[in-house]
Amino acid sequence: MQQRERATPAVAPTPETSGHAPKGGQGGLGNQARLERSGLAAPKGGAAGGALPTAGENATTCFPYHVLQRGADAGDVAAQGSRLQNVLDRWGRIADGSRLRLAKEEGTPVVELRWSPIWGEEPRTTDLTGTLEPVEAKAAVAAIEDTDAWSDVAADDKARLAGLVGGETNTQSRFARRALKGLLDDPAFQAAGGPAQGARLAGLLTSEDARPGLVDETTVGMTPAKYTLAGPTEEKDHPFKGAKADAKVWTMTFEDGQSVAIYAPASPDTQTYAFHTVDQVVYGLARLPDANRKKCRTVTLNPRENPEDAFWAVQYSQPDFHAYMTGSSDGEVTIYPDKGATPSQDYMTSTFVHETAHTWSYRTWGTDETKGGWVEWKKAMDGDKVSLGSYAAASIAEDVAETVTVYGTTKGDPRFEEYRAMVPRRFAILDKELK
Amino acid sequence: MTRAIVFEDADAGTRTERRAEEVPESVAWAMRDGRRIPVVRVVARMRGADRELQSFGEDGALLATTVQRRG
Numbered sequence: 236m237q238q239r240e241r242a243t244p245a246v247a248p249t250p251e252t253s254g255h256a257p258k259g260g261q262g263g264l265g266n267q268a269r270l271e272r273s274g275l276a277a278p279k280g281g282a283a284g285g286a287l288p289t290a291g292e293n294a295t296t297c298f299p300y301h302v303l304q305r306g307a308d309a310g311d312v313a314a315q316g317s318r319l320q321n322v323l324d325r326w327g328r329i330a331d332g333s334r335l336r337l338a339k340e341e342g343t344p345v346v347e348l349r350w351s352p353i354w355g356e357e358p359r360t361t362d363l364t365g366t367l368e369p370v371e372a373k374a375a376v377a378a379i380e381d382t383d384a385w386s387d388v389a390a391d392d393k394a395r396l397a398g399l400v401g402g403e404t405n406t407q408s409r410f411a412r413r414a415l416k417g418l419l420d421d422p423a424f425q426a427a428g429g430p431a432q433g434a435r436l437a438g439l440l441t442s443e444d445a446r447p448g449l450v451d452e453t454t455v456g457m458t459p460a461k462y463t464l465a466g467p468t469e470e471k472d473h474p475f476k477g478a479k480a481d482a483k484v485w486t487m488t489f490e491d492g493q494s495v496a497i498y499a500p501a502s503p504d505t506q507t508y509a510f511h512t513v514d515q516v517v518y519g520l521a522r523l524p525d526a527n528r529k530k531c532r533t534v535t536l537n538p539r540e541n542p543e544d545a546f547w548a549v550q551y552s553q554p555d556f557h558a559y560m561t562g563s564s565d566g567e568v569t570i571y572p573d574k575g576a577t578p579s580q581d582y583m584t585s586t587f588v589h590e591t592a593h594t595w596s597y598r599t600w601g602t603d604e605t606k607g608g609w610v611e612w613k614k615a616m617d618g619d620k621v622s623l624g625s626y627a628a629a630s631i632a633e634d635v636a637e638t639v640t641v642y643g644t645t646k647g648d649p650r651f652e653e654y655r656a657m658v659p660r661r662f663a664i665l666d667k668e669l670k
Numbered sequence: 671m672t673r674a675i676v677f678e679d680a681d682a683g684t685r686t687e688r689r690a691e692e693v694p695e696s697v698a699w700a701m702r703d704g705r706r707i708p709v710v711r712v713v714a715r716m717r718g719a720d721r722e723l724q725s726f727g728e729d730g731a732l733l734a735t736t737v738q739r740r741g
Contacts, residue, residue, distance in 0.1 A: 449718035546694050547738065550677060551714065551721070559739035564702050564732060578739065590735050593724070602730035626717050629680065
């Protein structure tokens, strides 16, 4: 059997974030290398056996195993076989129970799977204990390639479609697979001829059904920039939004020499409001793409709500209008406290990236969206066809901001390359612009 | 001459116009490169569960953004 080498993440998770990474990680050979060829017997009449190396083989040999369950016993092999079969059945793939067996990983009994080429390309993800989405992804690509219409789809569209439905770990691919399944099961699609089917398959690239409203990826895999943090110092009567108050001031200085000042109230009213911490601001700032960060001069944790809230409440007929964050083209970001709980770090970081992406794009490419860098971006949009979430499709400015957000929040983990497969032209621009 | 600010709701496709002096100064004006710049257009659009407001100047420059958190 051919030994496949899996892609290793471009940047390893930092110690700061590695505690969140799933055991066994995504990709790389480390997980396989740790799999011991155990002496555990296959269950009688069970699924393990012939297709796998025997227990006596060299324990250091690497085989492309995937782990379906840890802490397993012999009875779990059949249960995991059923779990696998359910997924493969959805995409017309034939399950093969002989691909499963009980083994040991670092002394822990596990149900392991050896991938069959008839299910499609082998997933990069080795840890399948939490979800079989990686299996679903590859089976979906195989299913789409099996359609009569595949030969009627343009080569570039094929690559985008495979990237769209074949992503193992990202949010958008899950939506795309759901839309693809609906299409493949549609009698009208099945009855259509090759060219008509091909057009409908290609239509998935731009379909609202094949993307989330907003791509909302966790930011825990983001690689932080290197920085030093100085402070706090005290500042009397700092002009916060809506009121003067004493402030504590930190200075975050990055490796490239840029500094960002962080202001927080010296005596926050914690009885009334919930505040983000300075640590959370530092975490978010350290994860901004460099180009975004360079447009950022100050971040302020305001001691009270945005004084403009009352106006917006009337303007939008929303009595409880609450501004979470404001940003100015001068690079000043203000975060307002909440009377309930503050949102998550993920939310803050991705909002940070999105809003500073607006500042970066207008400052870099100018205000006329029909000139300069905007033209190159528009060409890339037309070539890629896929939009990362429906919000990106609202305008070219939002497409830039959302694509930068996805680029910035996934860089350093496998989702990054999955999104690149969907929007390669835009990611190529950002490779140059955000380096 | 009285300056007007156009408020666009991109989702509803509606536009309303208000005189600059009717709105708070911090909405009607924005700082750019250390100068006070008049806001002439505010575009609101839902972003997931949130609403994003963008304030633009006469030359089309994005001057300020506001994220309304809902829920």
